[in-house]
Amino acid sequence: MEILKDQDLGPFNTFGLAEQARYFVRIASEAQLEELVENPIFKEQKVLWLGGGSNMLLTGPFEGLVVKLELKGREVEMLSDSEARVWAAGGENWHELVQWTVGQDLGGLENLSLIPGNVGTAPIQNIGAYGVELKDHFESLRAFDLEEKTWRSFNREECQFGYRQSVFKGEARGRYVVTGVSFRLSRQNHQLRTDYGAIQQELEKRGEEPSIRSISEAVIAIRQSKLPNPAEIGNSGSFFKNPVVSKEDHQRIQKQYPEVVAYPAGVEQMKLAAGWLIERAGWKGYRKGDAGVHNKQALVLVNYGKARGAEIKALAEAIQASVYTTFAVALEAEVNII
Structure with missing residues (x-):
């Protein structure tokens, strides 16, 4: 384990933002993690835990580890x-894990294909797509308690999962490092989900019957048609959460905009498509310098080359203000702003 100084973080975040870290270290085992927490640099510096770098926006140099x-x-x-x-x-x-389970005909994660990031950060965010959330097939996780310097496991209830939410974003924020996750998947009689988004239409276009593999391939095709490849254009996938509003607020918006895209989200609540709100407010395809909104999916903010994180943050804040002015709906960032 070697702690480096003045490391360029450009290769380690999907926005491709060339910010520097004062100190940088790679951890490849639980033993190295236990060793790291006793290191003086760890004890003296602010710490940023980095997985796949797909759910973060760096707004400047990180003056820590x-x-x-x-x-x-x-x-x-x-x-x-x-x-x-x-x-x-x-x-x-994460995507490689999903494809590994699909290859073994294990059902449950196929709707979550092509979501960027690593396994350890997936429960923190309770990632979800196309009618499925991680919590639906989650069993437990193993984590290191940075305060007590002990190991513990969390079951589903202890994780307190919600929409893009968990205990690790709430009361336990910053306290635990997730090192492994277990899922309970189906070998047969798996309930396939094709009722959300354009999965059924994609299957019909392909002339395929629903299966674990065909649904995964359909989701990949849909996501690739809408979302830019971070290797080509810097981005972090969906930048904002889909806001959940009351049915009264949904009806208010629907009266003025009958085409509003929304889905039921529990008792007397509706989930609005944030991408539709942003597009309807006029932001789709917007660009200022190298910071912009993707021209195929308004939910995705992009770095066309040399944008700074602060510029993308300013763009996000302008979009939030515009959507609130237009619809009286508050958009919340899905990515972590550092």
């Missing part, structure tokens, strides 16, 4: 004819 988590490994245990347990280390790439 950036810890890149690179723990690897995955296992499958067949529990019965109908269920399997899959475990993956926190540093595993």
Whole structure:
């Protein structure tokens, strides 16, 4: 384990923002993590834990220690004819894990294909897409308590999952480092979800019946048609959460904008499509310098080359103000602004 100085973070965040970290270290095992927390530099500096770098916006140099988590490994245990347990280390790439489960005909994660990031950060955000959330197939996780310097596990209830929310973004924020996650997946009689977004239409276009693999491939095709590849254009996927509003607020907006895109979200609540709100407010395709809004998906903010994080943050704030003025709806950032 080597702690480096003045590390360029451009290669480690999907926005491609060339900000520097005063100190930088890679952690590839739980033993290295235990060693790191006893290091004087760790004790003296602010710490930023970095997974896949896909859910963050750096707005300047990080005057502290950036810890890149690179723990690897995955296992499958067949529990019965109908269920399997899959475990993956926190540093595993999320999409690669999903494709690994699809390849073994294990159902549950296929709707979450092509979501950027690593396994360890997925529960923190309770990632979700196309009618499925991580919590739906989550079993437990292993984490290191930075305060007590002990290991503990969390079950689903203890994680307090909500919409793009968990205990790790609330009362336990900054306290735990997730090093491994277990899922309970289906081997047969899996309930396929094709009722959200354009999955069914994509399957019909392809002339395919719903299956674990065909749904995964449909989701990948849909996401690739809408979302830019971070290797080509810097971005962090969906920048804002889809806001949840009361049915009264939805009806108010629908009266003026009958085409508003919304979905039921529990008792007397509706989830509005943030991308539609942003597009309707006139921001789709907007660009100022190298900071912009993607021309195919208004939910995605992009770095066309040399934008600074502060410029993208200013753009996000302008969009939030515009959407609130237009619809009286508050947009909340999904990415972590550093």
